[in-house]
Amino acid sequence: MKxxxxxxxxxxxxxxxxxxxxxxxxxxxxxxxxxVVEFPFTRSLGPVQSAFLSGLRDRTVLGVQASDGRVVxxxxxxxxxxxxxxxxxVEVGQExxxxxxxxxxxxxxxxxxxxxxxxxxxxxxxADTALLHALDAPEGPDSVSTGMRVRIRWxxxxxxxxxxxxxxxxxxxxxxxxxxxxxxxxxxxxxGEFADPVTGIVAPARLDYxxxxxxxxxxxxxxxxxxxxxxxxxxxxxxxxxxxxGACPTCGVPTGEQVEVGPRGTVTTFCVVxxxxxxxxxxxxxxxxxxxxxxxxxxxxxxxxxxxYDQVRMGLRVEPVWAESGRYPDHYRPTGEPDADYxxxxxxx
Amino acid sequence: MxxxxxxxxxxxxDVAVVAFAQTVHVRAADNLSExxxxxxxxxxxxxxxxxxxxxIDFTCSGSCDYLAGRPFSFTMALDGVGAWPPISESxxxxxxxxxxxxxxVKILTGEAETALVYSYGKSSxxxxxxxxxxxxxxxxxxxxxxxxxxxxALQARALLDAGETDERELAGIAARSRNAAEDNPWAQLxxxxxxxxxxxxxxxxxxxxxxxxPPVTDGxxxxxxAAGDTARRLARRPAWIRGMDHRxxxxxxxxxxxxxxxxxxxAAERAGLFDPGAPPPGLAELHAPFTSQExxxxxxxxxxxxxxxxPSGGPLAANPVMAAGLVRIGEAAARVSxxxxxxxxxxxxxxxxxxxxxVAVLESDGSEGGGGGKxxxxxxxxxxxEGPxxxEGPxxxxxxxxxx
Numbered sequence: 029m030k031x032x033x034x035x036x037x038x039x040x041x042x043x044x045x046x047x048x049x050x051x052x053x054x055x056x057x058x059x060x061x062x063x064v065v066e067f068p069f070t071r072s073l074g075p076v077q078s079a080f081l082s083g084l085r086d087r088t089v090l091g092v093q094a095s096d097g098r099v100v101x102x103x104x105x106x107x108x109x110x111x112x113x114x115x116x117x118v119e120v121g122q123e124x125x126x127x128x129x130x131x132x133x134x135x136x137x138x139x140x141x142x143x144x145x146x147x148x149x150x151x152x153x154x155a156d157t158a159l160l161h162a163l164d165a166p167e168g169p170d171s172v173s174t175g176m177r178v179r180i181r182w183x184x185x186x187x188x189x190x191x192x193x194x195x196x197x198x199x200x201x202x203x204x205x206x207x208x209x210x211x212x213x214x215x216x217x218x219x220g221e222f223a224d225p226v227t228g229i230v231a232p233a234r235l236d237y238x239x240x241x242x243x244x245x246x247x248x249x250x251x252x253x254x255x256x257x258x259x260x261x262x263x264x265x266x267x268x269x270x271x272x273x274g275a276c277p278t279c280g281v282p283t284g285e286q287v288e289v290g291p292r293g294t295v296t297t298f299c300v301v302x303x304x305x306x307x308x309x310x311x312x313x314x315x316x317x318x319x320x321x322x323x324x325x326x327x328x329x330x331x332x333x334x335x336x337y338d339q340v341r342m343g344l345r346v347e348p349v350w351a352e353s354g355r356y357p358d359h360y361r362p363t364g365e366p367d368a369d370y371x372x373x374x375x376x377x
Numbered sequence: 378m379x380x381x382x383x384x385x386x387x388x389x390x391d392v393a394v395v396a397f398a399q400t401v402h403v404r405a406a407d408n409l410s411e412x413x414x415x416x417x418x419x420x421x422x423x424x425x426x427x428x429x430x431x432x433i434d435f436t437c438s439g440s441c442d443y444l445a446g447r448p449f450s451f452t453m454a455l456d457g458v459g460a461w462p463p464i465s466e467s468x469x470x471x472x473x474x475x476x477x478x479x480x481x482v483k484i485l486t487g488e489a490e491t492a493l494v495y496s497y498g499k500s501s502x503x504x505x506x507x508x509x510x511x512x513x514x515x516x517x518x519x520x521x522x523x524x525x526x527x528x529x530a531l532q533a534r535a536l537l538d539a540g541e542t543d544e545r546e547l548a549g550i551a552a553r554s555r556n557a558a559e560d561n562p563w564a565q566l567x568x569x570x571x572x573x574x575x576x577x578x579x580x581x582x583x584x585x586x587x588x589x590x591p592p593v594t595d596g597x598x599x600x601x602x603a604a605g606d607t608a609r610r611l612a613r614r615p616a617w618i619r620g621m622d623h624r625x626x627x628x629x630x631x632x633x634x635x636x637x638x639x640x641x642x643x644a645a646e647r648a649g650l651f652d653p654g655a656p657p658p659g660l661a662e663l664h665a666p667f668t669s670q671e672x673x674x675x676x677x678x679x680x681x682x683x684x685x686x687x688p689s690g691g692p693l694a695a696n697p698v699m700a701a702g703l704v705r706i707g708e709a710a711a712r713v714s715x716x717x718x719x720x721x722x723x724x725x726x727x728x729x730x731x732x733x734x735x736v737a738v739l740e741s742d743g744s745e746g747g748g749g750g751k752x753x754x755x756x757x758x759x760x761x762x763e764g765p766x767x768x769e770g771p772x773x774x775x776x777x778x779x780x781x
Contacts, residue, residue, distance in 0.1 A: 280459020
């Protein structure tokens with residue numbers, strides 16, 4: 029087998045050993061769908077972080093003095109060794125020395141530069157620790173080396189975030205004072221006080237996934253598309269799970285046997301929704317219910333319509349009304365049958 | 378540095394790994410949900426020990442919702458355990474090695490006699506190097522989205538600059554690992570060209586090439602721990618945990634010396650690896666996803682020529698994130714149980730550039746050599762039609778006389 033080659037699927041027999049296969053039913057096609065998880069993180073800052081990020085906004089770089097006298101940049105609220113609170117701020121230079129680097133030939137979304145660049149740890153003049161950032165090196169990796177001198181390139185729009193430093197750029201061999209001060213005077217004590225200090229950051233985050241629901245849920249979703257509801261029965265306790273997840277949480281065994289349930293069912297309990305959810309085009313108030321489909325061992329959730337909200341009751345018999353796409357029940361409506369006896373669904377609330 | 382120092386050899390109870398199982402690790406287990414991927418290994422360790430989920434005193438799992446982007450996926454995974462009626466259960470958003478640590482402490486306190494530990498990772502659902510950026514310092518680092526390969530490459534460059542290694546040695550580590558994995562039926566990658574051929578390939582994240590980085594892997598693993606006589610009853614040749622500890626280095630990459638791992642060294646010391654008079658471990662299972670990290674770990678753990686490193690192939694052959702550290706402990710335990718070594722060291726890591734490290738020292742009883750019997754690992758049943766999971770592994774019959 030060559031490096032990089034995947035082992036063949038027949039080795040999957042090792043997954044199951046002497047035990048019965050996970051599921052004797054042939055797997056349906058694998059369903060998948062894009063899934064984007066995206067949200068902004070809003071974070072508050074401690075006094076040291078606030079001073080540092082306020083400083084970046086005002087093109088000033090601050091460090092903090094650790095218990096052993098070392099100047100830590102970027103500065104932390106606590107000593108990296110002893111964990112003591114540390115507060116003594118100093119200003120450091122805007123040029124520095126690369127302590128290590130790597131070449132990034134294919135920048136990803138969100139990274140500081142769109143064209144190939146070097147990641148660098150830079151020890152700014154006057155600092156004893158290094159800061160991670162990007163180095164714009166248009167001449168490629170051959171122009172980058174440990175020990176090279178670099179300087180900050182400030183972003184045009186600065187808001188008090190680490191990206192106020194757009195990136196670093198080569199500074200040549202000479203010590204050119206990029207900031208206000210000569211390197212020899214650094215580090216220099218600083219109050220950390222800025223007009224209109226930054227007190228928080230909002231960090232957007234987005235991750236893209238391909239969601240695959242697995243065997244049990246794929247079978248369930250495929251069946252739904254043909255207006256059938258498939259549960260799975262536990263081989264030990266015989267409970268029928270809808271929707272199925274492939275395992276019986278009571279017995280901890282695979283639920284291999286598919287069982288068609290419904291289509292009719294019983295409202296076991298419900299609530300009246302009076303708050304309109306964003307992006308949902310349903311008039312309030314409406315009823316959201318637990319519905320035990322006939323033959324199912326537990327209730328699933330669904331909206332009840334086709335009946336005034338204040339007439340929905342426990343025991344109401346309902347049937348699915350399929351969405352226009354036909355792939356799932358949009359809601360459930362009354363069947364007109366007599367209500368179910370409480371004894372028949374009291375375990376399914 | 379913080380961490381718990383509990384040494385199992387200092388008067389506390391003896392605790393052993395009595396069963397270990399792992400999935401065949403694959404690039405993408407597309408057709409399986411996480412619980413479907415996990416269930417076979419849970420069943421395997423329970424069946425092998427004859428325990429039921431309800432008969433286990435404590436259950437602890439390790440996983441990370443960010444990998445597959447599914448909130449509370451660990452509660453779904455509990456379906457595979459059989460957690461009703463309610464069991465005593467815990468979860469760490471960490472590699473399963475740390476779940477094992479929690480379970481070990483629980484047993485040491487006397488609150489449990491047996492524990493089930495499992496972990497799983499379905500990295501294929503997302504873009505792993507990007508997902509891992511979300512574990513970084515949210516103020517100063519995460520907004521730059523530095524991918525895991527680039528950060529490992531910074532560490533590799535520091536090692537090269539310091540003369541601690543060279544690119545040929547790194548290629549040799551890759552080749553040795555993937556060739557070792559040819560004997561590991563659960564590994565994802567096996568076999569490798571020699572170092573010369575590997576060095577002809579292009580850089581992926583200079584100075585790292587493709588062979589220096591781990592594959593993206595879906596997989597799961599499970600371990601059963603037991604105390605004292607219970608362990609002897611559940612497995613004929615338990616792998617005793619002689620000591621275990623975990624430590625962490627400074628948060629910021631720019632504060633650390635990336636060519637060294639003080640946290641690994643301290644954890645190893647507290648775990649008893651360097652105890653005076655103790656023989657060097659016969660084998661080491663190191664959670665070094667990148668070739669360059671093996672160089673750092675060998676130094677920190679003071680491993681010499683007496684120690685076989687990553688006979689399973691290690692994370693370079695299969696890297697199910699969140700399970701890869703637990704697999705190291707399981708592999709080391711299974712090999713100690715089979716008699717491949719009397720004493721072994723297992724290591725797990727978390728965070729960028731070996732930020733946090735766990736070290737466990739495992740030993741066999743010493744009175745028995747290798748040979749047949751009920752070991753803790755899966756059998757090597759490749760091609761026999763029986764497959765592993767019988768618990769009746771052939772063993773190697775090669776005790777390490779030099780280390781008795």
